[in-house]
Each structure stands twice: as C-alpha cells, then as structure tokens.
Amino acid sequence: MGYLDPSQITVRTGTGGTSAPVIYLVDSSEHPLENPQPAHTLTSTVVTLPIASWGDALTPWPAAGLYRDDPAFGGHAADTLAQLASEVMPHVEATHGLSPTRRAICGYSLGGLFSLYAFTHSTGFDACGCLSGSVWYEGWVDHLAAMDLQLDGRFAFLSLGTKEKRGGTPLMRTVQDRMESCERILRDHGCEVVFVTSPGNHMQHVPERIATGLQALDGFLAR
Numbered sequence: 103m104g105y106l107d108p109s110q111i112t113v114r115t116g117t118g119g120t121s122a123p124v125i126y127l128v129d130s131s132e133h134p135l136e137n138p139q140p141a142h143t144l145t146s147t148v149v150t151l152p153i154a155s156w157g158d159a160l161t162p163w164p165a166a167g168l169y170r171d172d173p174a175f176g177g178h179a180a181d182t183l184a185q186l187a188s189e190v191m192p193h194v195e196a197t198h199g200l201s202p203t204r205r206a207i208c209g210y211s212l213g214g215l216f217s218l219y220a221f222t223h224s225t226g227f228d229a230c231g232c233l234s235g236s237v238w239y240e241g242w243v244d245h246l247a248a249m250d251l252q253l254d255g256r257f258a259f260l261s262l263g264t265k266e267k268r269g270g271t272p273l274m275r276t277v278q279d280r281m282e283s284c285e286r287i288l289r290d291h292g293c294e295v296v297f298v299t300s301p302g303n304h305m306q307h308v309p310e311r312i313a314t315g316l317q318a319l320d321g322f323l324a325r
Contacts, residue, residue: 104185105159105178107131110152111190113198116144116320123228123323124149124202125316126191128209128216130156135210136309144320147202149194153182153213160209160216165240168271175239179219187226204228206319208259210312211304212236218284221258222251229257229322231315234266234304237284238277246287253293259318260285260295261311265303274304294322 110131116122123146129135131152153159157167158176165175195202206229209217214235221230237243260281267278278299285297296318300307 105154105182106151106185106190107154108190108193111194112150113194113200114148114150115198116146116148118145118147118324120147120199121201121203122146123204123206123320124195124200125206125208125231125319125323126151126186126227127312127316128153128160128207128213130213132156135213135312144316145324146206146316146320147200148316151186151190156212160212160219161239162215162219162242162245168273179216180223182216183220183223186220187224191226204323206230206257206323208233208312208315208319210234210308215239215242218246218258221256222246222249222253228255229259229319231259231261231319232281232284233259233261233311233315234263234308235260235281236277237280238274240273243280243283243287246284251288251291251293253288253291255292257294257319257322258288258296259315259322260297261315262297262299263302263304263306263311264299265301265306269303 161175164177208231214232
C-alpha cells in the first residue's frame, strides 16, 4: 500500500477522547523518531505514521541527492498525500472510532517539508508543524510563492535549530533564509504563523522540538 502501511500506525488518544482533533505525525519506519510527548498532556489524539523511503515518499519532485554518492530524491509527495487522504486517514479514524472536526499534520526534517506540502496542497488540515523542515529543497520556496493559497483561519508552526544554517551542504545552509521566506508567504496568504528557533543543530534536541510542535498544534486545534 504505497509508502504507508496502516498496520504500523500507532494511535495515542489525548484527554479530549475520540471526538478530539487529530494530529498526524509523520515518522520514519526505518529510523523512528523519539517522541517524549505523553498523550495525557494533549487534548488531541496523535496518530503516528511510519513512512518508508523518506527521500522518495516525502519529496515534492525529483532532485539530485545532497552528496555525491547519495541516491536521488524520488519526488512522490503527491502520491503519499493522495494515499494518506483517501485511504489511510479514513481507515485509521474508522478503525479507532475517531470523529475529529479538525486535523493537523506534523513532521521533522523531510517529514516537516512533507507536512508543509500536505498543508498547502490540500484542504484536509487546519494546521501543520514544519519542524526543522527541509525547506532548503531545490525549488520549494519558488513553488510555494507561485501557489494560489487560501489559508485564512489556518495555522502553521515552524521551527529550526539555531545552528542548522551552519551545517551540512551549501544547499542545506540556506534553510533559515528559506524558512523565513516560507513564513512570509504563508502570512501573506492569511495563515497564522509561529516561527521559533531553539539551540542546537539538525540532529540535536529532536524530541524536545517535536514536543513543542505538538503542544503548539494542540493549542491551536483546541480553540
């Protein structure tokens, strides 16, 4: 079933019960993210989505790998979003008796890029969390700027580590400038945006950044 296997999905019901909003958290099936956020601290239900082959499943179009020996990015985000919206979300919500009226999508790194992609390419999410998102991806900011976005009443939480702009390849070191561009574009189209920075590079304090993102989304969805 594409890059998403519903049998691997986990569902953690928050204090709001089965009618509460749902936050879909993009995860890696090969290298699961460490998430310290206990369900009882959130109103929302958190559904964790283990996705295989991040470089293919979560990228918006094909692109060269970051390093000489890296495989190219596959560019199948549209397929993953279609599967998520038409198959996975209805299946999960029906199976677990969930009846949310509001939904968010959240992810880290390429998962953050995909979350922003899903948020801006569908009307199925009221909010998104782009946590240390890979918005350095070639062509992404220009693509976002060219879209006819209708984001009134919706919310985006963006975050980066303060050292991320100094790490990795020259392309990756554009991440803060490009995240700031994403912030401006979203605001210009009526979106409520919070952009925060926190100490560390891309590989540090990941659980804390995920927890902060989930809390921010939960706060918005509970309004």
